[in-house]
Amino acid sequence: VKLPFQKLGLGTLILSSVSPGGDVIRGCMDGSSLCHASVPVLPENKAFSVVFKTLPPSCCLFSPCPRQNNEGGVIAQLPSTVTTFNQTGLKPGEEYTVTVVALKDQARSPPASDSISTLIDGPTQILVRDISDTVAFVEWTPPRARVDAILLKYGLADGEGGRTTFRLQPPLSQYSLQALRPGARYHLAVSALRGANESQPALTQFTTEIDAPKNLRVGSRTPASLELTWDNSEAEANSYRVVYSTLAGEHYHEVLVPRDTGPTTRATLADLVPGTEYGIGISAVMDSQQSVPATMNARTELDSPRDLMVTASTETSISLSWTKAMGPIDHYRVTFTPASGMASEVTVSRDESQLTLSELEPGTEYTISIIAERGRQQSLEATVDAFTGVRPITQLHFSQLTSSSVNITWSDPSPPADRLVLTYGPRDEEAAQQLALDGTRRHASLTGLRPSTEYLVSLVAVHGAVSSEPVTGSITTGMDAPKDLRVGNITQDSMVIYWSPPVAPFDHYRISYRAAEGRTDSTAIGSDATEYTIRLLQPATKYEIGVKSVRGREESEVASITTYTAMDAPLGVTATNITPTEVLLQWNPPLMDVESYVLVLTRHTVVAGETILVDGINQEYQLTNLQPSTTYTVAMYATNGPLTSQTISTNFTTLLDPPTNLTASEVTRRSALLSWVPPVGDIENYVLTYRSTDGSRKELIVDAEDTWIRLEGLSETTEYTVRLQAAQNAVRSGFISTTFTTGGRVFANPQDCAQHLMNGDTLSGVYTISINGDLSQRVQVFCDMSTDGGGWIVFQRRQNGLTDFFRKWADYRVGFGNLEDEFWLGLDNIHKITSQGRYELRIDMRDGQEAAYAYYDKFSIGDSRSLYKLRIGDYNGTSGDSLTYHQGRPFSTKDRDNDVAVTNCAMSYKGAWWYKNCHRTNLNGKYGESRHSQGINWYHWKGHEFSIPFVEMKMRPYNHRNISGRKRRSLQL
CATH class of the missing domain: 2.60.40.10 (Immunoglobulins)
Known part of the structure; x- marks a missing residue:
């Protein structure tokens, strides 16, 4: 009897089950006792099965019992044909004894028994609540099994700072996490622990709230604005939402402020009401999260009364007016101070905007200021100077006299004039001109005067309908210059x-x-x-x-x-050493010192020229990057500071440029591909000449639009020299040349792509090979002639999913698909090819720009009798070794299950392969399928949950690169 306990869950025992990739664990009966190797624990299952071999007995008894006591045991009588039994409803974390007895008539066999424990269960229904910026409260449902401790692990989702673990005593089912990072995402796991066994964890994630900004303060304030500053949140907030309004709650405003770099952020609230207290709330914003607001109150400054001015004055009074302050105030305070006396103050109602100060000292200048007040808050002051009594303009002052203009200034009149009238004209003429000026003007400029002419000037101050006596003066303009x-x-x-x-x-x-x-x-x-x-x-x-x-x-x-004065010009500019793209200009310098020469290079039929500066010490200049076969004009002159000489010039035409980079490629036994880069200049055609070592020569005329030509009908193993030149009209360019040698046929009937390559077939594509050189066993294959030295027979390709690879045994024997697209060459063909000698294997895989490969120095498969068993050698490469796991395995398809797993691996994983239990690689899996183990997998490169977009499997004779290298060298000799 064997009791292979395979899988054990929380409430069920399972015997004789096979997990993917696992091995069967067997028990044995020795006399009357049961022995077993091991009992693997797999938490996903909740039953066990009893498997036993039945002999003549007609039935058997199955009995699992708790080991600590025999209470609660279960006995089941089973038919003798049954070999599997599942027992459910067990307790987690309990040890059970299982006994199987065979019965026949009244006879009973010795029992076969074993002990096994169910897994402990873990905490469930984990919940995180009451989350703030630094604290979160965790709750869970305790496990049913007896446990030693509860493990609580948490840490940042990005892994920064590692994980924090708390060991908690049961039956604790809640915990408060402290000192968390604001605005951060955390991973949380809660599991149970008994001895060295840990249950499956209950997992969850949560994100802390972001914290509010701190230390709000006002940096500066004006009547209409407040500049706010605060310390940035610890969370990486994108911006801050600032909401503000007056304390009366009217007119809420909102502004979004980007977070400043550094520890603080600033924002200015504008267009505020002067002298008003505002309530301000600032919240941090990060993506869709917003913190609770940090709040403060702040008051704007009072605004000053504006436009303070003197409207009238007498010997003992001064009348004032102003524009009222906009903000709420209690009153105005007016201060007036004589030039040599004590200041006096008067308070004016907030509704007033004018005031007359009386009982002042006659003929005295006063400094008058006004401020707005509200409680202890004061605005900035507005000031004006005023004079009691009348202070007329007494004198005109003349300055900056020229032949056509003069400046006039005068002192302030008191009381201020409503307007001023300035009159001026030549002394000997009655006609005069008048200028009406604003009463606040204190200067004027007279222009357009006649030279050498005496002018009379008078100024009158006008107060309402009364005009003052004129103040007069005279000036004589100067002579005018040429x-x-x-x-x-x-x-x-x-x-x-x-x-x-x-x-x-x-x-x-x-x-x-x-x-x-x-x-x-x-x-x-x-x-x-x-x-x-x-x-x-x-x-x-x-x-x-x-x-x-x-x-x-x-x-x-x-x-x-x-x-x-002018400078002399350079002499005799000439163009020498003319090539298709370069010309050397030479000249004789002028007698005077030259700072630089200016060359203007103009191409024929092009109006605009290129200007070139040349140092004055030079007598020649190399022109480069010219257009071939083009006529140019060069004009030049010398300069020294602002001076320039006369211009001299010359003409020249560049030569026709030849083609470049003549290259021979794709050289075979009878042909070669010649390619080149065309010349820059316009041409009519090319003249191509090729000559062999035996003296034969041919000349071809090639169209100007062509940049390549394939030479056909060449002799084998012959060296050719090729010359190419461009032609335009009767002019030919210089020539370029190259040499190449055609190949010879080494193998009459190539048996693989490596022999085709050594025959000189260097292009990748479809070729015919003959197994062992036998023309009756010809097979068409795709040859990769470029990868790692070439010579590879590609026997599998996956690249677009257009070909179905979930096929039956017969298809995989003979092969299917398109050799130039997706295909499988066929197991029979692969066996025949690898039977010709020692072959090596290469597997190329690509995912976009990312590529990897696996290389094995031996590769063969058996014949159909061995079910095409896989044999590979040592690994090398960049993808990791995922194929050695399949070493020695026969091939399996959905209709031929040759793997060692309980299930049909080909059917389960939608492919066909040398499956074991089941796979580490599944290159014939379903294209584009990312489900676990279902797609085109190479476990050590991309794992089991990524389907590789491009795969090629290819083989060639072992050590081909060394052989082909020696073969080529021998051919060259």
Whole structure:
């Protein structure tokens, strides 16, 4: 009798069950006692099965009993044909004795028995409540089994800071978690512990509330704004919601403020009511969470009365007016102080906006200020200066007198004038001009006056309908200077000065000119001249030139201009060393010093040119990056500061450029692919010439649009030299060349892709191979000629899911699919190929840009009698070894179950493979299926819950790279 207890749950015993990937544990009867190897514990199951071999007995008894006492035992009598029995309804965490006895007639066999324990159950119905920013309260339902302790583990979901574990004494079923991080997500697990056995944990997650900002304070305040500052929340809040309103609860406002970097955040509340107390609440916001608000009250400053002004004054009084403050106030306080006396104050009702101060000192200047008050709160003051009695304007002051303008200023009149009238005109003319000015103006500018003319000026202050006596003065404008001064006909040693005559009468002109570092020369010329030629100047020199008119001892202002004499030009610019893209320009420098040369390069038919600056010490310049076969014009001149020379120029045409990067590829026994990069310039065609070592030569004309050509009909094992040049009209470019050698046939009837590769077939694709070189056993295969040296026979490919791989045994024997898409080559073909010699295996896997491979240095499968048993060698690669687990296993399909598992692995995992119990890799599984073990899996790379999008299985003769390398070298020799 055998009692293989396989799975044990909380309330059930199971005997003789096989878990995926597990082995059967067997017990044995020796005499009258039962022995067994081990009893694995699997918490997911809740029953056990008794399996036993029946001999002649007609029935048997099955009896599980608690080991500590025999109370509560269960006896079941079973037919002799039954070999499995499930017992449910057991208690968690209890040890049971199981006995099986065979009965025949009145005879009873010795019992076969064993002991086994059900798992302890864990806490259930875990609940987290009363969550704040730093505290959470956890509750759970205690386990039914007797346990030694309750383990409570919690930590941040991202793993930062590790996990905290509390060992709690049963029957405790609640706990308060303290000192949590605000706004953080936590993982929580509660399990039971008895001895070394721990139950399955009850799991949950929770997120703490975010904490409110702290230490709210007002940084600065104005009548209409409050600047707030607070310490940022510990939680990583995105922003803060600021809600504020007056204490009366009117007009709630809300603003969202981004969190500042650093420990604090600032916000300014604007457009507030002056002198008003506001209630302010600030909450932290993180995604969809919002903290409780932190609150404070703050009051704005009182606003000042505005536009304080003097409206009237007498010998003993001053009348004032102002604009009322906007905020709520109690009253205004007006302070007035004489220039040499004590200050006095008067309180004015908040409803008033004007006041007359009486009983003042006559003829005295007062400083008057006004503030708004509310309780102890005061606004900023508004001030004005005022004068008792009448203070007329007594004098006009003239300044900045020119030939056409003058500035006038005057003192303040008292009382303030309503308006001012300024009158001016030439003394000898009755006509005069008037300007009406605002009463607050204290200056004016007169422009457009005539040169050398005396003007009378008067100013009258107007008070209502009364005008004051005029205050008068006179000025005489100066002589005007010559106008429109300009320079022309500049040469290396002379220039001509032009101007227009002044308006005022004069005797003559005086012209002066001075080099930047030299003496000043001057000359007088007649009053009827309007131009003058200055000679004997230095070339490329800066000159300051001035012209003024003179009458007796009086002189006008100077009209001046600064200019340079010309510099000489470079000589003989030429273009040499012309190539398709470069030209060397050379020239002779001018006599004067040159700061830089300016080259303007213009392409034929293109209007805009490229400007190039060249250092003045150079006499040549290399032009690069030119367009081939193109005509250019180069114009150049020399500069020194603001000076420029005359321009010289030359023309040149670049050469036709050749094609580049001539390459021979895909060279076979009879053909080669030639490719090249076309030239930049326009061409008509190419001339291609190729010559073999035996002296034969051919020339081809290739269209200008082509960038490759395949040469066919070449001789085997022959070296060819190829030359290529471009042609345009009758002009040919230089040529480029390359050489290649055609291959020879090494194997007449290749038996695999490696032999095709050594025959010179270098392109990946579909080829025909002959098993053992026998033409009667020809098989079409797909050859990978590029991966890791090439020569691979691809015998499986998965890439798009268009081919169904959940097939029967017959399909997998002969193969299915499209060799250029998804396919399986067939077990019979794979066996025949690997029977030709030692082969190696490579498996390539890709997931987007991520790739991995597995390599095994031996690979073969048996014939149909061995059920195509898998044999592989040592592993190497980047994917991890998931295939060795399947070593020595026969192939299984959904209709041929050859695995060792209880279930049909092919049917369970929707594939066909060398399954064991069941798999570590399932490359013929369902495409795109991410459920556990159902898809295209390679456990050590992507696990059992990811279906790999691209897989290729391929084989080639062992050590092919070394053999093919030696073979190629021998062919080259």
